[in-house]
Amino acid sequence: MNSTTGPGAGTAAGFSRRALLGGAGAGLVAGAAGGAVLGRATAAASAPAGPAGSGALGAGQVPFHGPRQAGIVEPQQARVHLAAFDLVPGAGRAELRTLLRRWSGTSARLGRGEPADEYESRIAADAGPCSLTVTFGFGPTLFDRAGLAEHRPRALDPLPDFPEDALDRARSDGDLWVQIGADDALVAFNALRVLQRQAAGTATQRWQMTGFGRTPGATARPVTGRNLMGQVDGTNNPRPQDQDFAAKVFCGADEPDWLAGGSYVVLRRIRMLLDNWENLSEDRQERVIGRRKSDGAPLSGGGEHTAVDLAAQNADGTLAVPADAHVRVAAPASNGGAAMLRRGFSYHDGMLPDGSPDAGLLFLAFQADPRRGFVPVQRKLSRGDGLSRFLRHEASGLYAVPPGAPEGGYVGQALLEG
Numbered sequence: 339m340n341s342t343t344g345p346g347a348g349t350a351a352g353f354s355r356r357a358l359l360g361g362a363g364a365g366l367v368a369g370a371a372g373g374a375v376l377g378r379a380t381a382a383a384s385a386p387a388g389p390a391g392s393g394a395l396g397a398g399q400v401p402f403h404g405p406r407q408a409g410i411v412e413p414q415q416a417r418v419h420l421a422a423f424d425l426v427p428g429a430g431r432a433e434l435r436t437l438l439r440r441w442s443g444t445s446a447r448l449g450r451g452e453p454a455d456e457y458e459s460r461i462a463a464d465a466g467p468c469s470l471t472v473t474f475g476f477g478p479t480l481f482d483r484a485g486l487a488e489h490r491p492r493a494l495d496p497l498p499d500f501p502e503d504a505l506d507r508a509r510s511d512g513d514l515w516v517q518i519g520a521d522d523a524l525v526a527f528n529a530l531r532v533l534q535r536q537a538a539g540t541a542t543q544r545w546q547m548t549g550f551g552r553t554p555g556a557t558a559r560p561v562t563g564r565n566l567m568g569q570v571d572g573t574n575n576p577r578p579q580d581q582d583f584a585a586k587v588f589c590g591a592d593e594p595d596w597l598a599g600g601s602y603v604v605l606r607r608i609r610m611l612l613d614n615w616e617n618l619s620e621d622r623q624e625r626v627i628g629r630r631k632s633d634g635a636p637l638s639g640g641g642e643h644t645a646v647d648l649a650a651q652n653a654d655g656t657l658a659v660p661a662d663a664h665v666r667v668a669a670p671a672s673n674g675g676a677a678m679l680r681r682g683f684s685y686h687d688g689m690l691p692d693g694s695p696d697a698g699l700l701f702l703a704f705q706a707d708p709r710r711g712f713v714p715v716q717r718k719l720s721r722g723d724g725l726s727r728f729l730r731h732e733a734s735g736l737y738a739v740p741p742g743a744p745e746g747g748y749v750g751q752a753l754l755e756g
């Protein structure tokens with residue numbers, strides 16, 4: 339059980355960042371349930387009471403400063419804004435440094451529930467920080483533009499094209515990536531708005547997307563979130579108590595020094611062809627995924643958290659988890675151990691001209707190296723995943739996510755001042 343709120347999340351996202359940052363390491367986190375409860379309860383208990391009237395949800399506080407950036411291992415919030423910015427012509431390393439210093443300072447303040455130090459317009463007044471997290475990433479194009487070409491990691495080479503991709507380049511890529519999560523829509527928007535205004539003159543917003551997940555407290559007990567296809571989504575994510583959790587999610591010694599302890603994030607905006615999906619019987623939907631819709635249990639038997647048995651057979655000798663079932667094709671066992679921490683959010687942006695909903699998943703996956711994580715898995719999915727008939731990949735991005743900033747420092751400092 340965990341306090342995950344959004345699709346693609348799962349047990350890992352219910353994990354207390356404080357436990358990780360405190361050097362406890364994965365082994366000291368008692369378990370997914372313990373980590374989850376600790377995650378929010380610790381944050382809420384340690385929070386100074388938010389502004390008068392802010393409730394328990396509002397008081398949730400996630401520290402901005404620390405060895406890891408916030409917004410990777412924390413429970414997913416109810417709201418997310420994703421945005422990418424491009425440096426304006428003439429802006430280089432110095433301007434980037436100034437912007438990241440301002441963005442970091444403001445993110446830390448807003449995360450404590452304080453007003454912004456500039457461009458404060460009271461959008462979030464009366465609310466607490468609502469577990470606000472702001473996460474920054476650097477796209478492949480940033481390095482040439484900022485005169486940092488020799489510091490660009492090899493793992494940040496642009497993603498390959500995959501069959502059936504239908505990517506809109508105007509909503510893909512970008513020099514700088516920002517993820518803003520919060521349990522309140524006004525708090526999330528306020529942070530986005532201040533960051534946008536601070537960027538003026540240095541970087542222009544290239545694209546922006548808004549997503550959502552379950553609001554904490556909406557269910558009687560914490561449960562894994564569901565996506566817009568109605569599936570329990572996030573069950574088989576790497577868990578912090580797994581011995582190799584950090585090795586799967588965070589960069590190792592083979593990366594440039596400025597990225598040590600950081601991560602890579604892959605974004606895919608994946609539209610769901612819901613009209614087609616909803617025409618399938620529940621039984622067929624379950625065989626497309628390989629798990630039961632009611633409770634997320636694998637078709638090979640057991641409950642939600644029972645390991646999937648890919649060899650299990652039905653009485654008639656057919657595979658219990660079909661050959662093209664999503665969980666079979668995506669499983670680490672089918673991909674040489676490739677793994678990633680999925681932390682996606684749903685989106686819905688109205689109707690398309692053909693009358694179908696513009697809705698789906700803002701797929702986000704954090705990983706130590708996309709060449710050993712997302713790329714081989716997506717290659718396999720694009721060839722043999724039964725779910726792909728119901729999906730369109732419409733936008734894409736790959737970003738290096740630097741480590742967190744120490745108190746008084748800013749994200750990216752080791753790159754920009756190294």
Ligand SMILES: C=CC1=C(C)c2cc3[nH]c(cc4nc(cc5[nH]c(cc1n2)c(C)c5CCC(=O)O)C(CCC(=O)O)=C4C)c(C)c3C=C
Binds near residue numbers: 575627646678
């Ligand atoms: C390239 C990586 C992946 C993409 C893209 C992707 C898209 C996608 N997935 C779902 C729904 C589910 N995915 C589930 C499991 C799962 N998915 C991936 C990878 C990608 N998914 C992995 C690695 C796994 C875990 C496989 C395993 O080890 O068992 C599940 C099952 C529940 C769970 O474990 O989370 C669902 C449901 C959608 C709807 C989607 C695109 C919109």
Ligand SMILES: [Fe+2]
Binds near residue numbers: 664668
């Ligand atoms: Fe998946």
